[in-house]
Amino acid sequence: xxxxxxxxxxxxxxxxxxxxxxxxxxxxxxxxxxxxxxxxxxxxxxxxxxxxxxxx
Numbered sequence: 001x002x003x004x005x006x007x008x009x010x011x012x013x014x015x016x017x018x019x020x021x022x023x024x025x026x027x028x029x030x031x032x033x034x035x036x037x038x039x040x041x042x043x044x045x046x047x048x049x050x051x052x053x054x055x056x
Contacts (some may be wrong), residue, residue, distance in 0.1 A: 005031045006031075008028075008031035009027070009031040011023075012024045012025075013025035
């Protein structure tokens with residue numbers, strides 16, 4: 001999911017350089033949403049790993 005956020009960020013940067021501001025704005029919005037979703041999933045995963053400990 002982080003890779004998708006990076007892809008949309010690159011698309012936004014390229015679109016911004018070329019002058020497509022509406023496309024750049026949309027791509028930045030999608031990249032932000034995906035980044036925060038990834039961040040929340042990572043935090044939940046880290047917390048669950050700490051709660052479970054090293055039990056196998």
